[in-house]
Amino acid sequence: MSEITTRDTVILGSGCSGLTAAIYAGRSNLKPLVLEGHEPGGQLSITTLVENFPGWPEGIQGPELIENMKKQATRFGAELRMAHLNSIDLSKHPYELTVGKEVIHTRTLIIASGASARWLNLPSEQALIGYGVSSCATCDGFFASGKEIAVIGGGDSAMEEALFLTRFASKVTLINRTERFRASQIMLERAMAHPQIKFISNTTVEEVLGVEEKDVKGLRLKNRVSGEESTLPVSFMFLGIGHIPNAHAFKGILDLDDDGYILTKDNVFVTHEGKVIPGVYACGDIQDRRYRQAITAAGSGCMAALEVEKYLEEHGR
Ligand code: NDP
Numbered sequence: 427m428s429e430i431t432t433r434d435t436v437i438l439g440s441g442c443s444g445l446t447a448a449i450y451a452g453r454s455n456l457k458p459l460v461l462e463g464h465e466p467g468g469q470l471s472i473t474t475l476v477e478n479f480p481g482w483p484e485g486i487q488g489p490e491l492i493e494n495m496k497k498q499a500t501r502f503g504a505e506l507r508m509a510h511l512n513s514i515d516l517s518k519h520p521y522e523l524t525v526g527k528e529v530i531h532t533r534t535l536i537i538a539s540g541a542s543a544r545w546l547n548l549p550s551e552q553a554l555i556g557y558g559v560s561s562c563a564t565c566d567g568f569f570a571s572g573k574e575i576a577v578i579g580g581g582d583s584a585m586e587e588a589l590f591l592t593r594f595a596s597k598v599t600l601i602n603r604t605e606r607f608r609a610s611q612i613m614l615e616r617a618m619a620h621p622q623i624k625f626i627s628n629t630t631v632e633e634v635l636g637v638e639e640k641d642v643k644g645l646r647l648k649n650r651v652s653g654e655e656s657t658l659p660v661s662f663m664f665l666g667i668g669h670i671p672n673a674h675a676f677k678g679i680l681d682l683d684d685d686g687y688i689l690t691k692d693n694v695f696v697t698h699e700g701k702v703i704p705g706v707y708a709c710g711d712i713q714d715r716r717y718r719q720a721i722t723a724a725g726s727g728c729m730a731a732l733e734v735e736k737y738l739e740e741h742g743r
Pocket residue numbers: 544545546578579580581582583584586602603604606607608609610666667668669715
């Protein structure tokens with residue numbers, strides 16, 4: 427295995443939080459190494475128009491926003507590398523990361539590996555992401571104005587998305603694969619009482635129609651009890667079936683909550699068995715199951731980088 431000299435900081439993830447951390451760390455002359463991971467650019471890179479990121483009055487395409495952040499980070503000396511972590515050892519300092527055949531030592535670490543939306547994983551769904559298939563109602567709801575749409579899921583996320591989307595869509599059909607709802611009673615009742623929301627239970631989506639047109643035209647559905655198939659004409663499908671935090675590598679190393687999100691103290695400090703691990707910070711969706719916005723991810727990325735600076739300064743760098 428080859429080895430390189432000790433880094434001041436390594437950032438895991440190149441979404442909004444990781445790149446904001448890289449801009450700040452770069453401007454502090456820390457020459458951050460950003461390991462882009464398996465979803466370079468994070469969730470913004472699979473969105474279309476982002477209209478709520480401050481500073482872009484006409485909106486900006488998600489991939490363009492990420493490209494701009496990358497350029498900004500590299501301008502200040504960040505090194506972006508298409509690689510992901512094999513293993514990590516936080517028991518000794520400098521911390522040791524294994525990336526492919528390389529061992530990297532670093533004084534500080536920023537974990538910004540994000541959370542991935544859970545998808546149905548149908549080929550037609552994957553082909554239409556950004557063309558009427560979305561996992562983010564806050565980002566894409568506006569584009570569904572006046573249209574009939576579907577929301578998939580039976581948990582609080584699905585209820586919240588369905589309720590939020592009634593502001594735009596003329597009709598929301600919520601499709602749950604069973605007749606049991608995971609959602610809290612209050613959210614479920616609120617959604618059920620809404621005149622614009624219709625519920626379909628015991629039903630799965632077999633295909634998203636419109637791949638050739640590159641525009642969602644409807645859903646082919648199957649009732650799991652009767653086996654009967656039907657077509658639901660909708661212009662949008664929003665997934666509300668949960669997120670998966672990309673924190674598998676930290677199981678047993680850091681404190682995670684029951685769903686695998688990294689638990690943080692004072693916004694970005696990570697812990698193991700309740701004790702803060704010095705010089706290691708988590709930011710963005712990997713530690714945020716509540717807000718999950720580009721701007722909040724960017725904000726916590728900034729906080730993590732400022733803590734890195736403070737830590738290095740306190741340790742004589
Ligand atoms: P949940 O795990 O609670 O619910 C996921 C839902 O998606 C379930 O109905 C599940 O169905 C369904 N699902 C999962 N995979 C598939 C699939 N492949 N095909 C079809 N359906 C699928 O996730 P949420 O994101 O809703 O919530 C996560 C946590 O966040 C919860 O604790 C929730 O309370 C909280 N939350 C709170 C909010 C609030 O209070 N405002 C808002 C959003 C989330 P099945 O039951 O059959 O597995």
